Every structure is written in structure tokens, then in C-alpha cells.
Amino acid sequence: MELRKAVFAGSWYPERASACEAQIEQFLAGDDPASGADGQWCAGIVPHAGWYYSGRIACQVINRLKRVEATDLVVVFGMHLRPGDANHMMPTGAWETPFGPLPVAESLAEALMQRFAFQVETPRRFMQDNTIELQLPFVKYLLDPARILAIGVPPQTASLEIGRAVADWARTHNQRLIVIGSTDLTHYGPNYGFSPQGKGDQSVAWVREQNDRRVIEAMLRMAPEAVIEEGLSHQNACCAGAAATAIAAAGRMGATRANPVAYATSHDLSPGESFVGYVGVVMGR
Numbered sequence: 001m002e003l004r005k006a007v008f009a010g011s012w013y014p015e016r017a018s019a020c021e022a023q024i025e026q027f028l029a030g031d032d033p034a035s036g037a038d039g040q041w042c043a044g045i046v047p048h049a050g051w052y053y054s055g056r057i058a059c060q061v062i063n064r065l066k067r068v069e070a071t072d073l074v075v076v077f078g079m080h081l082r083p084g085d086a087n088h089m090m091p092t093g094a095w096e097t098p099f100g101p102l103p104v105a106e107s108l109a110e111a112l113m114q115r116f117a118f119q120v121e122t123p124r125r126f127m128q129d130n131t132i133e134l135q136l137p138f139v140k141y142l143l144d145p146a147r148i149l150a151i152g153v154p155p156q157t158a159s160l161e162i163g164r165a166v167a168d169w170a171r172t173h174n175q176r177l178i179v180i181g182s183t184d185l186t187h188y189g190p191n192y193g194f195s196p197q198g199k200g201d202q203s204v205a206w207v208r209e210q211n212d213r214r215v216i217e218a219m220l221r222m223a224p225e226a227v228i229e230e231g232l233s234h235q236n237a238c239c240a241g242a243a244a245t246a247i248a249a250a251g252r253m254g255a256t257r258a259n260p261v262a263y264a265t266s267h268d269l270s271p272g273e274s275f276v277g278y279v280g281v282v283m284g285r
Contacts, residue, residue: 001093001103002122002124003094003096003101004095004123004124004126005123006097006098006133006136008134009096009098012049012134020141021099023051024059024137024141024142027055027056027059028059033060040285041282041283042177042179042254042255042285043065043180043283043284044065044178044181044261044280044282044283045180045219045246045279045281046061046062046180047182047184048131048134048182048239049276049278050134052269053264054264055134056262057261057262057263057278058134059138060261061282062135062139063138063142064261065142065143065178065282067176070144070176071144071145072170072175072176072177073108073145073149073178074139074145074149074178075105075108075180076135076148076149076180076182077150077151077153077181077182077242077243077245078129078131078132078182079132079153079239080238080239081152081241083155083232084156086118086154087116087117087151087154087162088119088121088127088151089109089112089119089149089151090120090123090126090150091109091118091120092104092123093122095133097137097139098137102136102139102140103146103147104148104149105148105149106147108147108149108166108170109149111169112162112165112169115165116161116165127152131182131239132152132182135182136148145178152242155228155232155237155240155241157225160225163244163246163252164248164249164251167179168252171253177253179246181244181247182239182243183231183239183243184276185215185237186234186276186277187235188203188211188276188277189203189272189274189275190274191273194235203273207277208277211234211236211277214236218230219243219258219279220281222250222251222255222283223247224244224245224248225244227240227247228244236277247283254285256285257284258281258283259281259283260280261279261280261282263277264278265277265278
């Protein structure tokens with residue numbers, strides 16, 4: 001089983017298992033995953049900045065997806081792709097994490113490749129992308145699934161069928177499935193070439209209260225097409241396809257509602273003219 005080496009460990013998140021564990025336990029300190037929730041969560045939307053900025057939100061979302069019974073399969077949708085870009089997937093091998101490898105769900109990958117076109121990656125040849133890798137230590141430590149499949153999906157409605165196909169396959173094969181979609185929200189300021197509200201406090205308020213709120217409300221309505229449209233029209237989701245595809249999968253799995261877990265911006269920790277929004281959402285019955 002060939003291993004895909006982690007490329008962001010030691011920079012975007014800790015490299016050693018002990019340091020990752022300490023950081024995870026800090027993220028979860030004082031967090032009550034049952035607070036305000038009485039449903040069975042099956043899917044989540046997480047941010048993917050370095051752990052310093054958004055790790056707490058991602059960790060708390062994934063912690064809410066834990067179940068009493070073992071998890072057979074976790075599917076993570078992500079990658080920075082544009083409309084018209086190819087779907088991406090590594091159909092064989094395993095992903096390296098500080099807590100040990102996560103084997104690929106090769107049977108599911110094979111089934112998906114029979115229905116959809118993919119840019120196939122390998123453990124040695126792949127696009128470096130933080131959106132998926134930064135979730136994997138959380139997935140391994142908190143969920144420890146038997147298998148995982150990471151899929152890059154562009155922001156287009158055709159991607160939604162991949163999410164639904166994942167849910168159908170898991171149901172047919174009696175697999176206990178958890179789905180995660182990885183996206184950050186508005187990238188504002190001169191670093192990102194997007195400053196429609198100028199500088200200062202008014203720009204932060206606009207991102208928090210208006211631009212990010214638009215796409216978050218679409219997520220909470222579990223409206224995947226609206227999430228894609230928001231991301232493309234208002235630049236408020238850098239991986240709208242990943243979030244939308246996770247929502248589509250969750251809906252096929254029987255999810256009927258979505259709850260917010262937390263919201264923040266990088267401006268909260270590092271004030272400046274350029275900043276990014278982050279949200280955590282869980283979905284279920």
C-alpha cells in the first residue's frame with residue numbers, strides 16, 4: 001500500500017502525533033458536541049486554513065460526526081478548482097497522517113470511475129492542495145475510519161451527482177459513511193484582489209454580516225446549487241463545489257437539517273487589510 005506523503009505537516013499543522021494530539025485536545029477543551037444538537041450528524045462543512053486560524057472550527061465539526069459504532073468510510077470533498085476543471089481523485093494507496101495511514105476506499109473509487117471522469121492522482125504524482133490534507137489528522141484521530149476517499153470537485157452542478165453517487169454506493173454496500181466538504185469563505189483585501197468595501201472596520205463587518213452570511217444561509221438551507229451560485233457570483237466560497245457536493249451527499253443520506261457550529265475570520269487573530277472567513281456546519285436528521 002503506497003503512501004501519499006503529507007506535505008503541509010510541520011507548517012500548516014504539527015508534524016508529530018503528540019503535538020497534533022495536544023492541539024486537538026486544546027481545540028476541543030470546553031466544547032460540548034451535544035450542545036444544541038439532538039440529531040444524528042452524518043456530514044459537515046469545514047474550513048481549511050492553517051490550524052492556527054481555522055483548526056478549532058474544523059476539529060469541532062469533525063468531533064460532532066463521531067458515532068458510537070465504528071465508521072467504515074469517510075469521503076472528503078475539496079480542492080481549489082474552477083468551473084470546467086476536471087474532477088480529481090487518488091483511487092489507490094493511502095494518505096499519511098501523524099497518527100498513521102488512512103487507506104483509500106479503492107472499491108468506491110473504482111465504482112465512481114466507471115460513472116465519472118477524473119484526473120487520476122497517485123501517491124507519487126498529485127496536486128499539492130491543503131483543503132483535504134488539513135482535515136486528515138482530525139479524521140484519523142477522532143473518527144479512525146476503515147477507509148477514506150478524497151475527491152476534488154469543481155463548482156458546477158455536475159459535481160453534485162458525485163456526492164449522491166457516493167451516498168448511494170455506501171447504502172448499497174452497507175457502509176457507515178461520513179461526508180466532509182472543505183471550503184473557506186470570502187478572501188478579502190489586497191492580497192486577494194477583492195476589496196469592494198474598501199478598508200477598515202466596515203470591510204470586516206460587510207464580510208461577516210453580509211457576504212459570508214449569504215453563502216452560510218445557503219448551506220443552512222441545504223441548497224447545493226445556491227452554494228455554487230453564491231461562490232461564483234459573490235466570491236464567498238473558495239471551494240463552493242466541495243461544500244455543495246457534501247450537501248448533496250448528505251441530502252441523499254437522509255439529512256434534513258443543518259446546524260452552524262462556529263464562525264470566525266482570520267482578522268480575529270491577525271487584524272489586517274486582508275483576511276478570510278471560516279464556517280463550520282453539521283448536517284443530519
